[in-house]
Amino acid sequence: MKLKFILPIIAILLFSCSSENEKADDSILGIWKITKAFQGNQSTTNEAALTGCENNWRYAFGTDNFYNEASLSAEIPCDLVSENAYKWAETGTNTYECRRISDNELYFSATIENGTMTLYRPGINRTYQLKHATN
Numbered sequence: 001m002k003l004k005f006i007l008p009i010i011a012i013l014l015f016s017c018s019s020e021n022e023k024a025d026d027s028i029l030g031i032w033k034i035t036k037a038f039q040g041n042q043s044t045t046n047e048a049a050l051t052g053c054e055n056n057w058r059y060a061f062g063t064d065n066f067y068n069e070a071s072l073s074a075e076i077p078c079d080l081v082s083e084n085a086y087k088w089a090e091t092g093t094n095t096y097e098c099r100r101i102s103d104n105e106l107y108f109s110a111t112i113e114n115g116t117m118t119l120y121r122p123g124i125n126r127t128y129q130l131k132h133a134t135n
Helices: 002-016 020-024 052-056
Strands: 030-039 057-061 066-070 086-092 095-100 106-113 116-121 126-132
Touching: 030 052, 052 057, 066 086
Parallel strands: none
Antiparallel strands: 030 057, 030 126, 057 066, 086 095, 095 106, 106 116, 116 126
């Protein structure tokens, strides 16, 4: 009789626990790739075309550093951020900002929800949506 009572409880506990993979979708750590661009400070405006550089940038977040990288040929110059020039910080739940170390100027602010990062760069007044890169 006890076994009939305990088995359903164990089954409920097993199926109600989320996996680490589900939780990792909203982690900022890792490499992110731009998937969409928007002009201005919101992702509800008309989608803008990605430039050659934007289409190839990878934003890399370590535990305490940030840099971007691009996989383009020498004929297409792209601004790259070195690993020691910027630092990111969590400012709220799934909310982040990245500042230049030398003068604390805001490089971008970002939020992550359901595995999608929405990132705003005030210096160029552009918003991006990013996903974790698979390559």
